[in-house]
Every structure is written in C-alpha cells, then in structure tokens.
Amino acid sequence: MAQRVLIVDDALFMRNLLRDIFTSAGWEVVGEAADGIEALQKYKDAHPDLVTMDIVMPERSGIEALQDILAFDPQAVVIMCSALGQESMVLEAIQHGARDFIAKPFQQEQVFEVVARVCG
Numbered sequence: 001m002a003q004r005v006l007i008v009d010d011a012l013f014m015r016n017l018l019r020d021i022f023t024s025a026g027w028e029v030v031g032e033a034a035d036g037i038e039a040l041q042k043y044k045d046a047h048p049d050l051v052t053m054d055i056v057m058p059e060r061s062g063i064e065a066l067q068d069i070l071a072f073d074p075q076a077v078v079i080m081c082s083a084l085g086q087e088s089m090v091l092e093a094i095q096h097g098a099r100d101f102i103a104k105p106f107q108q109e110q111v112f113e114v115v116a117r118v119c120g
Contacts, residue, residue: 003026003027003028003049004027004028004030004046004047004048004049004050005022005027005028005029005030005048005049005050005051005052006029006030006031006032006033006039006042006043006046006048006050006051006052007019007022007029007031007032007033007051007052008032008033008034008035008036008038008039008042008051008052008053008054008057008062008065009034009052009054009057009081010034010035010054010056010057010058011054012034014054014081014104014106015032015034017106018052018081018106018111019032021106021108021111021112022111024108025108025112030046030048031043031045031046031048034057034058035057035058035059035060035065036057036059036060036061036062036064036065036068037059037060037065038059039051039053039060039065039068039069040060040065040068040069040072043069043072043073043076044072047073049077049119050077050078050079050115050118050119051069051076051077051078051079052078052079052080052081052102053065053066053078053079053080053081053093053098054080054081054082055080055081055082055086055089055090055093056083056086056089062080062081062093063089063092063093063096066078066080066093066096066097066098067096067097070096070097077099077118077119078097078098078099079098079099079100079101079102079114079115079118080093080094080098080100080101080102081101081102081103081104081106082101082102082103082104083103083104084103084104099118100114100117100118101114102114
C-alpha cells in the first residue's frame with residue numbers, strides 16, 4: 001500500500017482533516033496545495049504515491065490539475081474529493097484518469113476503503 005500522500009484542497013480545514021486522517025494511519029504527508037497550479041509543482045517536487053484532489057478550486061480546477069499531473073506522470077494515482085451534488089464533475093474526472101473519489105464530509109473509514117481499492 002502507498003505511504004506518501006499529497007493533499008490538494010483550497011480549504012485549509014479540509015487539508016487539515018485529511019492530514020489528520022492519513023497521519024493517524026501512519027502515512028507521510030509529503031505536501032499540501034491550495035490550487036491546481038501549486039498541486040502540479042508539489043507533485044513534481046515530492047513524487048507522492050497518492051494524491052487527493054479537490055474538484056472545485058481557484059486558478060486551475062481539480063480536473064485540470066489531474067490532467068496536468070497525468071501528463072507529467074501517467075502512472076500517478078489521483079483520488080478526487082467532491083461535495084455532494086458534484087457527480088457530473090466526478091464522472092468527468094474519472095474519465096480523465098482519476099482512480100476513484102471520496103465524498104465530503106470525509107469519514108476515515110470511507111477514505112481508507114477508497115485508498116485500499118486504488119492502492120491495493
């Protein structure tokens with residue numbers, strides 16, 4: 001199972017919540033980003049095993065950042081994070097190469113069910 005994660009969300013509260021979930025399970029958070037432009041740079045710097053990516057963000061959306069990261073590294077493992085009501089965007093993200101998605105608000109069990117599915 002992957003052990004290094006990059007957390008991308010424009011809301012500091014959501015990044016903190018995910019950081020707590022991952023670190024409590026022994027994961028290393030190798031970076032955090034608040035927008036899609038920062039996400040690509042942090043991905044290039046850290047080469048994480050997993051990226052959690054918010055869909056709706058300023059500068060570049062999560063879908064645009066997903067495409068940027070996959071263009072840089074086609075093997076990247078990206079899980080989208082979405083609020084309820086964003087199903088069409090989640091579907092678009094999956095079509096663009098996201099491995100799965102996690103619905104907000106996050107529950108630790110749900111996060112690791114999805115992580116186990118995509119990271120094996």
